[in-house]
Amino acid sequence: MFINKYFVGINKKDIVLNITIAFVLFCIMFLSFKGFVEVNILPKWYAFVAGGIVCFLITLFVIKEIIISLDKIVIMTIVFIYYLLIHTCLISLEQNRIYVLSVIVFILFYLSFKQLPIGSHQSINFIILCVCFIQACFGLIQCMEVFYIYGSFNLVGSFDNPAGFSACLSTGIPFCLSVVSKKGEKHYIELFLLTIIVISIILSGSRTGVITVFAIFVVYFKDEYCSILVNRKKLILPLFLILFIIIMGLLILKIDSVIGRFFIWKNSYIMILNKPIFGYGTGGFMSNYMLYQADYFQKNSNTLYSMLADNVIHPFNEYLFLTIEYGIIGLILVILILLVIIKSSRRITISHICLLSVGIFACFSYPLRYPFVLVLLAYSLANIKTKEVFSISINVLGKVVSIMLIGIISVVLVNDIRFERLWGNLVQKNKFRNKELLLNSYEKLYFEWNGDPAFLYNYGAILNRVESYEISNIILNKCTHYWNDYDVQLLLADCYLQKEKFEKAEECFVLASNMCPNRFIPLYQLVHLYDRIGQKEKAYNLAEKIIHKKVKISSFKVQRIKNEMIEYVQKGL
Numbered sequence: 026m027f028i029n030k031y032f033v034g035i036n037k038k039d040i041v042l043n044i045t046i047a048f049v050l051f052c053i054m055f056l057s058f059k060g061f062v063e064v065n066i067l068p069k070w071y072a073f074v075a076g077g078i079v080c081f082l083i084t085l086f087v088i089k090e091i092i093i094s095l096d097k098i099v100i101m102t103i104v105f106i107y108y109l110l111i112h113t114c115l116i117s118l119e120q121n122r123i124y125v126l127s128v129i130v131f132i133l134f135y136l137s138f139k140q141l142p143i144g145s146h147q148s149i150n151f152i153i154l155c156v157c158f159i160q161a162c163f164g165l166i167q168c169m170e171v172f173y174i175y176g177s178f179n180l181v182g183s184f185d186n187p188a189g190f191s192a193c194l195s196t197g198i199p200f201c202l203s204v205v206s207k208k209g210e211k212h213y214i215e216l217f218l219l220t221i222i223v224i225s226i227i228l229s230g231s232r233t234g235v236i237t238v239f240a241i242f243v244v245y246f247k248d249e250y251c252s253i254l255v256n257r258k259k260l261i262l263p264l265f266l267i268l269f270i271i272i273m274g275l276l277i278l279k280i281d282s283v284i285g286r287f288f289i290w291k292n293s294y295i296m297i298l299n300k301p302i303f304g305y306g307t308g309g310f311m312s313n314y315m316l317y318q319a320d321y322f323q324k325n326s327n328t329l330y331s332m333l334a335d336n337v338i339h340p341f342n343e344y345l346f347l348t349i350e351y352g353i354i355g356l357i358l359v360i361l362i363l364l365v366i367i368k369s370s371r372r373i374t375i376s377h378i379c380l381l382s383v384g385i386f387a388c389f390s391y392p393l394r395y396p397f398v399l400v401l402l403a404y405s406l407a408n409i410k411t412k413e414v415f416s417i418s419i420n421v422l423g424k425v426v427s428i429m430l431i432g433i434i435s436v437v438l439v440n441d442i443r444f445e446r447l448w449g450n451l452v453q454k455n456k457f458r459n460k461e462l463l464l465n466s467y468e469k470l471y472f473e474w475n476g477d478p479a480f481l482y483n484y485g486a487i488l489n490r491v492e493s494y495e496i497s498n499i500i501l502n503k504c505t506h507y508w509n510d511y512d513v514q515l516l517l518a519d520c521y522l523q524k525e526k527f528e529k530a531e532e533c534f535v536l537a538s539n540m541c542p543n544r545f546i547p548l549y550q551l552v553h554l555y556d557r558i559g560q561k562e563k564a565y566n567l568a569e570k571i572i573h574k575k576v577k578i579s580s581f582k583v584q585r586i587k588n589e590m591i592e593y594v595q596k597g598l
Contacts (some may be wrong), residue, residue: 127396157201293346
């Protein structure tokens with residue numbers, strides 16, 4: 026059988042490691058759980074943390090003498106990770122536990138992969154190919170409408186949107202190529218699997234995915250074969266022209282999306298200028314970006330961007346995101362890591378191409394939101410061999426300390442999963458049959474809060490619905506320090522309105538309207554607010570504005586608002 030050739034000569038210890046890695050990769054790629062509020066991505070992060078713990082534990086017990094070779098890449102990566110952790114502790118507010126755990130577990134994955142024997146790399150690459158192929162088939166089945174997908178996309182795989190699907194498959198393609206193009210053998214089945222993966226990325230509609238795949242193939246085949254056929258330098262200009270044509274063609278397909286991202290990058294640049302050195306801290310983008318967007322539209326009301334504005338939780342560029350949250354220092358550290366990799370490497374390997382694929386995808390999307398990408402990053406960094414600076418041997422005491430650290434991580438992980446599961450139960454069973462029991466359960470969870478800002482918004486919304494407006498305002502105001510957007514401001518405004526704090530309500534409605542100027546609800550609520558406090562002229566002027574306001578997406582709700590405003594103006598006249 027063709028699978029056997031990838032596991033020939035592997036001893037029992039390596040088989041255990043391979044089975045573990047295969048299981049972990051499968052869980053990180055596919056795991057979903059309806060018991061959580063966030064069904065698709067959060068379970069994969071839990072699998073990432075648990076998988077890193079398991080892989081490192083097996084490494085500790087299977088390998089008798091663990092020697093960690095520290096080169097410049099390792100040292101710079103550790104410095105960068107320590108910077109993230111220290112920055113989070115000193116500058117950031119209380120953070121989501123899973124974020125802190127994932128940063129630590131990335132190191133565990135790296136150390137585990139570093140101990141793998143060279144002979145096991147081909148089998149792991151084959152495992153990556155198989156996992157990516159299964160994901161691709163899952164996506165293609167969705168595309169053929171064999172079963173219903175919730176949402177506006179027709180191909181997402183086991184993710185919440187095509188970006189996650191294409192990011193994970195694009196990152197895996199370099200390792201798939203290493204399997205397909207192994208010299209001296211024919212790989213028709215593997216080539217078929219790779220073809221299915223590429224087709225699924227194209228059908229997902231991810232422009233970034235298509236650009237990344239093209240770049241991967243160009244770099245790989247240029248390095249492997251072009252020197253045999255022609256002078257490499259003669260290929261550079263034609264390849265760049267082809268890449269430029271592909272990029273321009275893909276941009277034209279969704280021009281509104283391109284304009285929208287340019288606008289987000291523009292505001293992100295302004296954010297960086299205001300806090301350039303250390304940034305806003307972990308979670309700083311979600312808590313501050315929409316305020317900058319609102320400020321822009323307050324100063325520029327009649328602009329092309331107003332019809333494209335929406336809630337934004339990521340700048341669609343990992344480098345901008347890094348600089349906003351961790352400052353120029355964080356960006357410089359990443360650049361230094363890349364420079365060390367480039368200078369220390371004599372030739373391009375599969376691991377370099379994987380880093381390239383993530384780097385390209387990171388220019389236009391958010392690949393690091395998906396833990397499968399981080400696992401392959403750790404695997405790639407571990408496979409890049411450079412000159413050793415010094416080495417550390419983990420003795421018995423070191424193993425004991427490592428196990429104690431893993432024990433602490435495991436306790437935090439279990440508590441975090443427990444919190445999300447209890448919250449998920451509350452959301453699913455939220456029928457308001459026993460209001461007091463529901464509120465007591467939420468209050469108890471609030472004092473065990475794990476740093477997830479979505480919980481604060483949900484708790485504030487529940488308090489609003491049961492008319493506990495004062496406490497709702499307290500919770501929602503806390504939420505704005507972690508997550509501040511159009512929906513949060515609308516909910517805050519309603520709480521102030523119900524408590525007859527009209528000035529505060531007006532501020533929140535105006536802020537919400539400036540955040541997303543194409544929305545009708547804030548203006549509609551302001552008309553009623555002005556009418557209620559006797560500012561009739563303001564109410565009529567705003568009603569006229571609503572009547573003539575352009576509609577982004579036509580709906581019954583918007584039409585009802587317009588009709589109501591027409592009646593309101595006519596009655597006033």
